[in-house]
Amino acid sequence: MNTIHHGFWTYVALRKRKEAVPYALIGSVFPDLIYYIMFFYIVIFGDIFTTDAIQEIGWSGVIHNLAHALFAHPVVEVLRQAGHSIFVWGVVFAVVVFFKGWRLNRWTGFMYGWLGHVVIDLLTHVEDAVPIFYPVSNLIVRGPVSYWDDRYYGDVFSFINGILIGITVNILIIKRVNARRKRSL
Numbered sequence: 001m002n003t004i005h006h007g008f009w010t011y012v013a014l015r016k017r018k019e020a021v022p023y024a025l026i027g028s029v030f031p032d033l034i035y036y037i038m039f040f041y042i043v044i045f046g047d048i049f050t051t052d053a054i055q056e057i058g059w060s061g062v063i064h065n066l067a068h069a070l071f072a073h074p075v076v077e078v079l080r081q082a083g084h085s086i087f088v089w090g091v092v093f094a095v096v097v098f099f100k101g102w103r104l105n106r107w108t109g110f111m112y113g114w115l116g117h118v119v120i121d122l123l124t125h126v127e128d129a130v131p132i133f134y135p136v137s138n139l140i141v142r143g144p145v146s147y148w149d150d151r152y153y154g155d156v157f158s159f160i161n162g163i164l165i166g167i168t169v170n171i172l173i174i175k176r177v178n179a180r181r182k183r184s185l
């Protein structure tokens with residue numbers, strides 16, 4: 001799923017656990033952060049984003065080449081797989097539980113946000129799925145739908161996800177307005 005939507009659904013799921021929400025939000029976007037960091041790295045230090053290239057192949061061509069270079073970059077390749085691996089998550093979770101315990105706190109909040117991201121991506125990536133137990137196994141489990149690829153209902157998924165987000169935002173706003181009204185009575 002795209003990064004912003006991960007953050008949104010994590011907020012909705014954990015919003016009542018206020019002490020953990022900010023950390024869960026960071027955890028929920030953590031596996032994708034490397035894309036943004038390396039995107040800017042390639043834009044600034046690479047030779048793809050130049051005025052010559054924009055004149056020659058246009059903006060869409062340059063963006064396409066940037067996206068290509070991003071996902072082919074060895075740092076992105078390794079960290080993308082590590083960040084989306086249940087195995088890597090499990091190892092870190094074991095360390096966190098050992099030092100901080102099971103109960104919901106900042107650390108476990110971060111870990112649950114991260115886990116939510118991994119599970120949602122497991123269900124919404126088909127041809128671009130990564131090995132689920134990276135780096136100890138090459139097993140790839142492909143999701144039933146893709147969040148972007150129309151060949152695997154990407155259009156349907158985006159449509160339904162968009163509607164659910166719209167409905168949820170409205171419910172949250174109505175609840176907040178009602179709570180405020182009750183308080184002021």
Ligand SMILES: [Zn+2]
Pocket residue numbers: 001031032084117121
């Ligand atoms: Zn992801």
